[in-house]
Amino acid sequence: MATLKILIVDDEPGIRSGLVRILRNFRVDYPFMDEFYEFTSFEAATGEEGLEIIDKEQPDIVLLDNKLPGIQGVQVLEYIRQKKYDTFVVMITSYASLELAVKATHDGAVDFIPKPFTPQELKSSLETIVKQIYLKRMARDMKQEGKQIRFQFLSVLSHELKAPLNAVEGYLNIIKDRQMGDKLDDYNELVDRSLKRLHGMRNLIFDLLDMTKIESGKPSQKSENTDLVKITQNAIDTMMPFAIQKEVVVKLNAPESLIKFLDPEEMEIILNNLISNAIKYNNPNGKVQIDLAEKAGKTIISVADSGIGISTEDLAKLFKDFSRIKNPKTKNISGSGLGLSIVKKIVELNKGKISVESEPDKGTVFTVVLPV
């Protein structure tokens, strides 16, 4: 059994005692958790009182009314955020203000419960939060053992490898049983889709091979004098058929040569990934502008496209393993979700930095700065 501290901030004594009563007999128990969770409640009638308890007890969860006599709920929320407390905040509000909802979510509130609420509504909100707390704690524990990343990676990897196999197998079975009739042409799309999934799977395997090269986490032993301009030009040449097919123009702005002591294979991976992404997520008649430069002893590689762009929300997930941005615009674009995470790892192994700026429907710029 584990006990979570929960603070109730509300100026109405009736609501507070009601909440305490609900919480007293409430426990959260999911089959995948090794113990169940119970709650001990703390009460505050004002925001000021709430802050005191927050500092002293550091509650796991705060149920926060917004309309308070002194400082408002959103200010309490802001305080929690500034102090970086590991606290889940649920706002209890009358559904009046969308603006408040937006602000509170921005400041880190995880849920809303509209007044008046039923015990069940409160409970289901808490169940979700407990699930998150549990997963967070589990993640933290696993990280300490160094297992977490590998576990996640392997489970997602097996999913990513199995999904195309299942898809192709399914199509083959449909074809084998002639489920769509006897006209051969009716099966063309199924064959195309199968090929597409196999192609995606092959790319994933290539990316995994790239990944094994950097898996050791040590700087490369294979550095040599490498001409980045030549590597970039090679990458562009390789990608040219793809660019033509997508009606995208690729331009390079670079000095005659830019020779640096780096691992050429690693640089190839970086440039191939950035350039192919810039083409892949572009629009017809789009542009890709690549700039290579040396500034104050540093190498700057920038790849800009005029493509579909990335929302601020999605930018946060961009460099994670197997993270693929899913939206209607990317629906028909395949990818392993590994490319950028590999690029980032390589850049960081070389003590460099990668940054990204993007505007939806305008385009994206990736900038890599290497300290050599």
Add this chain to the structure above:
Amino acid sequence: MKKTILIVDDDLDYLFQLKLKVERFGFEVITAEGQHEGEKMMSTFKPDLAIFDLMMENEDSGFILSYKIKKKYPDVPVILATAVTAETGMSFDLSEESNKEWIKADLILDKGIRADQLEKEIKKLLKM
């Protein structure tokens, strides 16, 4: 009249294949390509039965959809189609009372289920 089944999955190939299967059982099928689209569809349309994939935009998209559809249409049977057990070792069993409380689905099926089994399960839920 044919009964209508809502299928939500973000793997478009699986979605296509499942649609084909279920249509061959004699049902009308409408599809949505993810949690978000599924939610939109549910808000205007009541199917006779729903089949959700578990992991879509979110790791628990299927649970969320189940919860929402049951809230709106408590009488619509829900099947969760997952591949989760084989991959993560996590298993969910609806025969346990404690699970029924939080998983708002009537049935959890492995995605690899045979067509004839699937047909039987759907018809059982629809009391046909």
